[in-house]
Amino acid sequence: MSQGHIRPAGAPAKGASSADPMLVEVTRGPMVESRHRVAFAVVDAAGRLVMSAGDYEAPVYGRSAIKPLQALPLLESGAADAFALGAAEIALACASHSGEPRHVDSVSAWLGKIGCAAQDLECGAHLPYNEAAAEALLRSGRTPSALHNNCSGKHTGFLCLARHMGYPTKGYIRYDHPVQQRILGVLESMTGLDLSAAPRGIDGCGIPVIAMPLGNMALAMARMADPHDQPEARQKACARILKAMAAEPFLVAGSGRYCTRAMEALKGRAVIKTGAEGVYCGALPDQGLGFAIKALDGAGRAAEAAVGQVLKRLGILDAAQTDLLVQVLHNRAGAAVGEVHAANGAASG
Numbered sequence: 148m149s150q151g152h153i154r155p156a157g158a159p160a161k162g163a164s165s166a167d168p169m170l171v172e173v174t175r176g177p178m179v180e181s182r183h184r185v186a187f188a189v190v191d192a193a194g195r196l197v198m199s200a201g202d203y204e205a206p207v208y209g210r211s212a213i214k215p216l217q218a219l220p221l222l223e224s225g226a227a228d229a230f231a232l233g234a235a236e237i238a239l240a241c242a243s244h245s246g247e248p249r250h251v252d253s254v255s256a257w258l259g260k261i262g263c264a265a266q267d268l269e270c271g272a273h274l275p276y277n278e279a280a281a282e283a284l285l286r287s288g289r290t291p292s293a294l295h296n297n298c299s300g301k302h303t304g305f306l307c308l309a310r311h312m313g314y315p316t317k318g319y320i321r322y323d324h325p326v327q328q329r330i331l332g333v334l335e336s337m338t339g340l341d342l343s344a345a346p347r348g349i350d351g352c353g354i355p356v357i358a359m360p361l362g363n364m365a366l367a368m369a370r371m372a373d374p375h376d377q378p379e380a381r382q383k384a385c386a387r388i389l390k391a392m393a394a395e396p397f398l399v400a401g402s403g404r405y406c407t408r409a410m411e412a413l414k415g416r417a418v419i420k421t422g423a424e425g426v427y428c429g430a431l432p433d434q435g436l437g438f439a440i441k442a443l444d445g446a447g448r449a450a451e452a453a454v455g456q457v458l459k460r461l462g463i464l465d466a467a468q469t470d471l472l473v474q475v476l477h478n479r480a481g482a483a484v485g486e487v488h489a490a491n492g493a494a495s496g
Contacts, residue, residue: 165199165200165201167200167201168185168186168201168202169184169185169187169201169489169491170182170183170184170185170489170490171183171184171448171453171487171488171489171490172487172488172489172490173476173487174485174486174488175476175484175485176485180485183442183443183444183446183448184443184444184449185200185201185443185449185452185489186199186200186201186202186203186440186441187200187201187203187361187365187438187440187441187457188203188364188365188438188439189436189437189438189457189461190362190365190368190369190436190437190438191369191373191436191437192366192369192370192372192373192374192375192376192435192437194339194366196362197436198457198460198461199362201441201443203360203361203362203439204361204362205360205361206345206346206358206359207361207364207426207441208348208350208356208358209356209357209359209364209422209426209428209439210350210351210422210423210424210426211297211298211350211420211422211423211426212364212421212422212426212427212439213364213428214240214241214242214243214422215241215368215371215388215389215418215420215428216330216333216337216368216371217301217304217330217333218237218241218301218304218388219333219337219381219384219385219388220308220326220330220333221240221304221307221308222380222388223380223381224308224311224329225311226307226308226310226311226312227307227387230260230307230311231260232257232307233391234390234391234394234395235253235391235395235398236253236257236300236303236304237388237392238300238391238392238394238395238396238399239253239254239257239299239300239301239303239304239398240300240303241300241301241388241391241392241399242297242399242400243297243298243400243406243420243421243422244276244297244299244399244401245275245276245277245280245400245401245404246274246276246277246280246281246291246296246401247275247277247279247280247401247402248280250299250300250398250401251275251294251295251299253300253398254299254300254303255294257300257307258303258306261303261306261307261310262310263306263310263316265292265294266293267306267316268293268294268296268302268303268306269302269319269320269353270293270296270298270299270301270302270320270352270353271296272290272291272293272295273291273295273296274291274295275291276297279402280295296352298351300398301352302319302320302352305319305320305326308329309326312325312326314326320352320353320354321355322347322355327355331355334359337366337367337370338359338363338366338367339363339366340359340360342357342359345357345358345359346358351423361441362439364428364437364439365428365437365438365439366437367437368428368429368430368437368438369435369436369437370437371385371388371430371437372385372389372431372432372435372436372437373432373435374386389418389430389432392410392418392420393410393415396409396410396411399420400421404421405419405421405454405471406419406420408470408471409454409458409471412468412471413458413463416431416433416463417430417431417463418430419454421447421450421451423445424441424442424445425443425444425446425447425449425450426440426441426442426450427440427450427451427453427454428440429458431461431463434461436461438457440453440454440457448474448487449487452472452473452474452487452488452489453489455468455472455473455489456489458471472489473486473487473488474486474488
């Protein structure tokens, strides 16, 4: 797989890059109970490596962390304007939402706007991630539908694109469907990669998932943050997606979720997105940077600690924003018993 545009910056800050992964520790009382290792890359829109740890050239599945990239065709095609989509729908197209009432109701309304319904979604159903929403659904005697799937907004965006372009709506999750082929083209353009021979699998919601190096995923996010050398339609699409996510952080994730809390606190300085198996991506519009993070064991708690550490090192977070830097662990009675935090910039072995 071509590494393309990623190259080290001329003079990175001391300790900014390391071949060793970042170390995230889980403590309980005075002892380190567990350790996670995390790889990451921070890249600018010219492809210069600004900061890294671990093997950022190893291919990983971006999972839901690359949803902002997958949403680009929705805007570039004119579908968003044709169906008068606002910030809420665009944020949902990038979301891994918790299935709370506003998420479900908003997706349902969007489907109605494009002449589709829940049965047109091919993402499958699961209980809401949000415990209160799941309990309320079960108490009502109802079962979850595809609307509750955390990816239902993204899938509604795919249906919206298909409707606008005159593509078949059935089978839109297949690799050879025109919707997925348009997304593939965007991913290749934004990452600077030929993905025709890249490892490919099926994501949890049924769409194709394609392996890419962290460095190139970070490049794609940097190009979203600073799309000055992209075609005009893409420049506008990138800006609109990041603005929508920053304006509607609740719709991107949900109550108490890291993505939502971070974007609420950072007010557009960083737009971040989680994915399964310990992946995070983010765009920093003010700095023209993008980042991609992978917890090597797939642990989401480690990835969140790494996001906080990276943002701190980039000057986006300060030490006072401890809720975004450290996850406090509580026992069943609610007492604080430990924490998850980045131990240092890189692992020692």
